[in-house]
Amino acid sequence: MDIETEILKLLRERNHVSFAELNRIPGFDGEGSISHPRYNNILIWHRVSEEGYHAINNLMGNYGVAITPCEQLVYIIDGLVPNIPIAKSARSYAKPRWLPCVLVLPEAK
Numbered sequence: 001m002d003i004e005t006e007i008l009k010l011l012r013e014r015n016h017v018s019f020a021e022l023n024r025i026p027g028f029d030g031e032g033s034i035s036h037p038r039y040n041n042i043l044i045w046h047r048v049s050e051e052g053y054h055a056i057n058n059l060m061g062n063y064g065v066a067i068t069p070c071e072q073l074v075y076i077i078d079g080l081v082p083n084i085p086i087a088k089s090a091r092s093y094a095k096p097r098w099l100p101c102v103l104v105l106p107e108a109k
Contacts (some may be wrong), residue, residue, distance in 0.1 A: 003027050004055035007103065011065065016102045018070070019045040020080035028052035034067075040092035042099050046082055056103070064106040072100045 001009070006025045010017045022045075023029045030049025034056070036042035044067060048056075059065040075081045087097035 003051050004058055011105045016104045018074050018078050018102050020075050020078035041096045042087050043096050044101050066104050067101045068104050070100050070102045075100055
């Protein structure tokens, strides 16, 4: 299966998936990163391949998948926490900060 299909499968199983979980999908882990679109130096995830990035963008456009903040505990439980200070508020920072987030499917209607 491709990365997009694997992500969608995980989301349908439990409706929220951390980037730590996504890094276990073959081909997702990479050298790229996903940054917050509005604020400087807020990093959503730091280990994503180009294919993984495109898969997330496609899922957002085609299925309404969203990226939403979560507790750092999610990443502690999933066993992969970036060694970057956490963003405490929604603002631009002088140095990189990590905003723990998960992917979620929209509510079924």
